[in-house]
Amino acid sequence: MVYIGTHQGRTTKAKVVEPRPGLFTVTLGETEYEVDFLEPQPNIYSLLIDGRSFEVDVDAKAGGDVFDVLIKGDHYEVEMVEEKKKKLAMKMSKGASGRQDMKSPMAGNVRAVQVQPGDRVAAGQVVLILEAMKMQNEIKSAIDGIVASVTAREGVAVAAGDPLLVVEPWEPQFPNG
Amino acid sequence: MFKKILIANRGEITIRVIRACKELGVPTVAVFSEADRAALHVRAADEAYCIGPAPSRESYLRYDRILEVAARCGADAIHPGYGFLSENVAFAEACAAQGITFIGPNPRAIRVMGNKTTSRVAVYEMGVPLVPGMRENLVSEEQALEWADRIGFPIMMKAAAGGGGKGLRQILRREDVVAAYRAAKSESLASFGDDAVYMERYIENPRHIEIQVLGDKHGNIIYCPERECSIQRRHQKVIEEAPSTLVDPEMRRAMGEAAIRAAKAVDYDSAGTVEFIVSGRSREFFFLEMNTRLQVEHPITEMITGIDLCKEMIRSAAGYVLPFRQEDIPCHGHALECRIYAEDPDNRFLPTPGRISGLRVPGGPWVRDESGMYEGLDVPIHYDPMLSKLVVWGSTRERMITRMERALSEYAVKGIKTTIPFHARMLKNERFLAGDIDTNFIDQEFQPQDEARVKPHEDIALVAAAIGAYRRDKAKALGRVGGESGPAGDASAWKASGRVKRDPGF
Numbered sequence: 094m095v096y097i098g099t100h101q102g103r104t105t106k107a108k109v110v111e112p113r114p115g116l117f118t119v120t121l122g123e124t125e126y127e128v129d130f131l132e133p134q135p136n137i138y139s140l141l142i143d144g145r146s147f148e149v150d151v152d153a154k155a156g157g158d159v160f161d162v163l164i165k166g167d168h169y170e171v172e173m174v175e176e177k178k179k180k181l182a183m184k185m186s187k188g189a190s191g192r193q194d195m196k197s198p199m200a201g202n203v204r205a206v207q208v209q210p211g212d213r214v215a216a217g218q219v220v221l222i223l224e225a226m227k228m229q230n231e232i233k234s235a236i237d238g239i240v241a242s243v244t245a246r247e248g249v250a251v252a253a254g255d256p257l258l259v260v261e262p263w264e265p266q267f268p269n270g
Numbered sequence: 271m272f273k274k275i276l277i278a279n280r281g282e283i284t285i286r287v288i289r290a291c292k293e294l295g296v297p298t299v300a301v302f303s304e305a306d307r308a309a310l311h312v313r314a315a316d317e318a319y320c321i322g323p324a325p326s327r328e329s330y331l332r333y334d335r336i337l338e339v340a341a342r343c344g345a346d347a348i349h350p351g352y353g354f355l356s357e358n359v360a361f362a363e364a365c366a367a368q369g370i371t372f373i374g375p376n377p378r379a380i381r382v383m384g385n386k387t388t389s390r391v392a393v394y395e396m397g398v399p400l401v402p403g404m405r406e407n408l409v410s411e412e413q414a415l416e417w418a419d420r421i422g423f424p425i426m427m428k429a430a431a432g433g434g435g436k437g438l439r440q441i442l443r444r445e446d447v448v449a450a451y452r453a454a455k456s457e458s459l460a461s462f463g464d465d466a467v468y469m470e471r472y473i474e475n476p477r478h479i480e481i482q483v484l485g486d487k488h489g490n491i492i493y494c495p496e497r498e499c500s501i502q503r504r505h506q507k508v509i510e511e512a513p514s515t516l517v518d519p520e521m522r523r524a525m526g527e528a529a530i531r532a533a534k535a536v537d538y539d540s541a542g543t544v545e546f547i548v549s550g551r552s553r554e555f556f557f558l559e560m561n562t563r564l565q566v567e568h569p570i571t572e573m574i575t576g577i578d579l580c581k582e583m584i585r586s587a588a589g590y591v592l593p594f595r596q597e598d599i600p601c602h603g604h605a606l607e608c609r610i611y612a613e614d615p616d617n618r619f620l621p622t623p624g625r626i627s628g629l630r631v632p633g634g635p636w637v638r639d640e641s642g643m644y645e646g647l648d649v650p651i652h653y654d655p656m657l658s659k660l661v662v663w664g665s666t667r668e669r670m671i672t673r674m675e676r677a678l679s680e681y682a683v684k685g686i687k688t689t690i691p692f693h694a695r696m697l698k699n700e701r702f703l704a705g706d707i708d709t710n711f712i713d714q715e716f717q718p719q720d721e722a723r724v725k726p727h728e729d730i731a732l733v734a735a736a737i738g739a740y741r742r743d744k745a746k747a748l749g750r751v752g753g754e755s756g757p758a759g760d761a762s763a764w765k766a767s768g769r770v771k772r773d774p775g776f
Contacts, residue, residue: 096740100728105732117740121732121733130737136628138737140730140733142733147730147734149731150682150684158739161687162734165679165727166678166681166690167691171731173736175739199622202651225621226623226653230621
């Protein structure tokens with residue numbers, strides 16, 4: 094299987110072959126890793142690579158393509174999408190290039206929605222305040238745009254990944270001449 | 271001693287108090303909100319009662335319900351922990367009215383020290399140094415300008431009822447005084463329902479150093495060696511150590527004696543902490559406030575003195591005389607506390623409530639973990655994000671830091687992100703290692719963009735995620751073949767598995 098892996102903006106092609114049970118060959122870009130694999134506990138992988146052991150916790154978020162990988166106390170949020178699926182997704186997203194579907198980064202209560210449909214927002218502008226664990230967290234727009242729709246409602250609880258609002262990109266129109 | 275103690279709190283502090291009670295042979299009662307039904311403090315107590323829905327104003331702050339539980343179960347004392355009702359005068363008085371001992375100081379001490387202005391007046395009269403500035407609240411813009419000239423710049427504008435950085439303004443120039451006065455007043459009113467503000471000198475390279483005091487009901491009071499709590503984020507302490515790298519024995523004695531004078535100003539008769547702001551340049555110290563309760567960071571003092579502060583606080587409330595004198599208090603070795611929060615250091619420290627799917631807690635010599643966590647616990651969104659306090663002791667500061675690094679490397683919390691890796695990085699910081707810290711340390715040394723750094727095992731993470739995706743897809747494909755209708759669904763298991771094997775992808 095061939096996947097496209099993304100971590101912190103770095104994209105890598107990952108080819109996975111299982112020549113026999115418990116042995117994987119994973120090719121990341123140009124580098125090939127021969128991996129002796131064991132799963133001593135559910136979602137805990139023991140990877141033996143070139144004689145060195147790595148204990149890795151791999152948690153697929155809600156069974157999706159994003160994996161929370163924990164190694165030596167560090168979390169790595171890795172997206173691993175099958176190549177064919179990734180290409181299809183890229184083709185589909187071309188129609189709505191730059192559109193920002195803002196989703197809740199965590200569970201919490203919506204304290205304030207500071208924009209409404211039709212509002213123009215700037216990149217970095219706070220559009221919503223989400224309260225969780227006694228902290229008020231500012232949710233900011235990543236792009237300059239126009240608010241297309243707002244799903245979030247003040248006072249209503251949201252779960253991580255719930256849609257909050259959609260921002261369509263806006264580009265200034267300059268008069269000719 | 272008391273017959274039964276109710277702990278009006280949740281999480282790790284409740285478990286800490288329960289442990290002390292068990293060692294004193296006193297039965298314990300926990301209270302909990304609907305969100306905390308499965309919390310560890312509920313399981314640790316001898317009895318536990320639900321006091322209302324998840325929001326704390328409907329449960330942990332409802333002292334009428336807590337007192338009802340106390341009456342129902344026969345508790346004759348209440349320990350408030352920290353936060354929630356711990357510094358609430360009305361609650362302390364309501365306990366007394368019901369004939370229940372409030373495990374804390376007398377109500378007057380809570381009232382006087384709970385307000386920045388009254389506390390400053392009280393300690394000033396006892397000769398405790400204050401930051402140069404106003405002793406009363408500002409009444410007009412003209413007065414603000416007049417005082418600004420008298421104090422000299424830089425100046426801090428502060429809310430009288432303040433805390434948590436609200437109503438706080440740094441003023442560098444005379445032309446900014448009036449705007450800062452108006453902004454601080456309105457923010458203070460919004461945050462605390464009180465718009466009183468005052469001004470004082472801004473201290474350069476400020477360090478937050480505090481003195482633990484312990485008093486009894488017989489007029490005895492002692493101080494412990496200081497705790498340094500300068501490493502803070504959003505005005506919340508993140509790492510504390512004892513003793514401080516700035517303080518020598520002479521300064522320790524001067525600060526301790528000042529703390530005793532502050533405590534005596536209100537006839538202090540319990541465990542409490544006098545906080546000082548200390549200039550990292552001149553080493554002058556000034557009274558900041560007094561916390562009239564047990565504090566989160568009390569274990570580091572316990573580690574270097576060998577005194578169980580929680581137990582002594584309970585014994586003092588029960589009327590026992592302090593079992594030691596000032597000259598009996600040692601300062602032995604070094605202790606460090608890391609507060610582990612349910613926050614994502616790679617994503618602007620956003621809170622990370624959710625289920626703890628796996629947990630491995632550090633152990634070994636001189637390591638203490640105070641936590642309410644267990645595997646399978648759902649960390650709720652309703653309360654403070656502190657998950658645990660990891661405390662270590664070392665005979666030297668160097669050994670203490672090495673031990674904390676070791677303990678952090680053992681600590682694995684799975685399912686949610688925590689600040690454990692952030693702590694590990696801080697302990698490697700050159701300035702931290704040299705003890706060159708102040709309250710701006712985190713802002714100066716750790717920019718959010720630095721946290722999104724390349725991590726040492728990125729390739730291994732990609733390999734693991736690729737194997738995870740492959741195994742998931744393979745399992746899905748096997749499952750799908752068996753479940754489909756039509757020719758494939760009718761196929762025998764060996765045929766189905768053969769078809770999967772022929773898939774070029776596998």
